[in-house]
Amino acid sequence: MRALLGYFLCLLLTLSPSLVQGQGHVLDKPVTEKCLTCICEAISGCNATAICTSPEKGTCGIFRITWAYWVDAGKLTLNGELPDSEKAFINCANDPHCAADLVQNYMKKFNQDCNDDGEMDCLDYAKIHKLGAYGCQADLPYNYQTAFEECIEMYENEGLE
Numbered sequence: 001m002r003a004l005l006g007y008f009l010c011l012l013l014t015l016s017p018s019l020v021q022g023q024g025h026v027l028d029k030p031v032t033e034k035c036l037t038c039i040c041e042a043i044s045g046c047n048a049t050a051i052c053t054s055p056e057k058g059t060c061g062i063f064r065i066t067w068a069y070w071v072d073a074g075k076l077t078l079n080g081e082l083p084d085s086e087k088a089f090i091n092c093a094n095d096p097h098c099a100a101d102l103v104q105n106y107m108k109k110f111n112q113d114c115n116d117d118g119e120m121d122c123l124d125y126a127k128i129h130k131l132g133a134y135g136c137q138a139d140l141p142y143n144y145q146t147a148f149e150e151c152i153e154m155y156e157n158e159g160l161e
Helices: 002-013 032-042 067-072 090-093 096-109 121-132 142-157
Strands: none
Touching: 032 067, 032 121, 032 142, 067 090, 067 096, 090 096, 096 121, 121 142
């Protein structure tokens, strides 16, 4: 089942990026597909049906993007929509491809070694995503960390990069 979810997310992430526009679109993407999949698994179980309908609901889409995260990640939009439009945030955050690009932009902007192990890796990105750019040195919540580690282990057991 998880392999199917990973395949589904991979397929969505390879769709044409021409639908996603906005300031700060990153072509050099620091986060691997495996890492994006495991962040998605940890944060939401990659549940694409649990979308938001308004910014007041807090988080949106499979990556549970907040309005502030969207702003920090460059206010990407879909299909030429203006960033100032009422639904621009919701539409991007609920679209798996646009949301993945938001994660990439956010990580590019706030790239840091959260656990001081001397390297930037998927754990750092998972911490930045969950705890924010300025709180990533803290411990991850147990459920998020467990789901993330299980996903990474599943990939390693299957011999996938």
